[in-house]
Amino acid sequence: MRGSSGMISWCFRLSPLILMGALLVPVVYAADQSAQDWLIAKLETGKQSSFSGHSVLLSGGQLVSLKVYHAPIEGEVWERVVHMSGEPAEIIRKGSSVYCLHPQQSTGMAVNSPIRRWNALEKGMQSVSRYYRFERSGMERVAGREAMRLNLEPMDSHRYGYSLWVDAESGVLLRTQTLPPSGDPLEVFEFVNIELDQTLSAGDFEPGAGLNRNLAEGDMPVQGSQTPAQHWTPQWLPEGFVESQRVARFQGQGEVTTRAYTDGLASFTVFHEPRQQPINENSSMRGATVAVHRNLPGAMITVVGEIPLDTAERIAASVKPLADAH
Structure with missing residues (x-):
């Protein structure tokens, strides 16, 4: 497919991944809180976290290395995802504006971190809870840090399931899996290292040299x-x-x-x-x-x-x- 279909394919990879603010969930354990209540209570606080880190995304047999920046800037949540392997590409989100950036004549596909998707839970939790079951399944180690694992099981065959690993100290989302009804995960995103409580400026969210903005400005x-x-x-x-x-x-x-x-x-x-x-x-x-x-x-x-x-x-x-x- 060429022309607009290429743009559709290239920019849509925002979804696993922006079509995404971060699920940053400072962990507070309470025996009487359900997994769903726990997430609802922590989403808003986590938006204000500032960090950067290296991550990997395994999808469709392809492994992509990413550098992720996230911070509250100018009263909005900003995020920048930089491809560290393969063809140069970036996705930058400033509040509600999302920009795909890639070299001239690129036919490649940009991928993002799946962080922003989980922020949508804050606004859509009431609906989400009707179609997914929430369960906390204990502590595991990701990127050298202790993380709480949460499982989201779909209640019908029209959705995938998900597993999340949330940092026990900072609440940053460290790992996600997208799960079919059976078999291996369809997609895995994971931080391999992360620097928390960083002081990031607007300059950290500027695109690299030689990249073209790919956003339908006439939309x-x-x-x-x-x-x-x-x-x-x-x-x-x-x-x-x-x-x-x-x-x-x-x-x-x-x-x-x-x-x-x-x-x-x-x-x-x-x-x-x-x-x-x-x-x-x-x-x-x-x-x-x-x-x-x-x-x-x-x-x-x-x-x-x-x-x-x-x-x-x-x-x-x-x-x-x-x-x-x-």
Whole structure:
């Protein structure tokens, strides 16, 4: 896939990983607190932690080395993730703004730390608790530090499970696993060393030389009346997933529109791209991330997210023009 589809693939790797503030959870043990209550009570405090460290991400048989910076800057949570192996790439988040940076003519795929995702729990815990079971399973050692392990088990087949290792002293998220119903983890992120309580400045979040910003600057939330390209919708969604964002931009053969959905933890995005010629429909999976491409009359539908492949294919097959939705 070329053009806008390449941008979709490259930037979406924010999800395991930004489509993510850090889950920084100062640990306070209380016998009468459930694992869920424990997380809720600690999320807000952890946002203010400042640290940097080296980490690795194993996904789809590929091992990527990352340098992660995180700090509260100018009243917002900032994060910078730098690829230390393979093609140079960075993802920088300043508050709600996210930037993909890569060399000119890059066709590679950027990956991020999965830290920010867990911050979403603070706002979506009530919803998340209806679709996942929370359990603390004891202390383990990660990056030379003691960490509490928490398991999140999905209650249906439309979501993955997760395991988290949270630093017992600082509350920083040190390790995550994305888990299928059976078998080995789909994705593993882990700090191998970390420096806590660092004094980081705005300069630590500036991109490296030779990298180009890859952010659809023309993206605008869809408001008011819809253009013809926006008259489409998925007819089926897994229970608990709600639309979180709708964006339109002009690119290539016309207006590309996207709709993002989340259950408060897992997420996926549906892209509608005008095309005069149909594509070869296909599905692919890399680690925990799936991509499904399907044809509509005069358009291509792409579903990308960290959900099981069968679920993504069912969503893609359900997308219809609004005129056919009734």
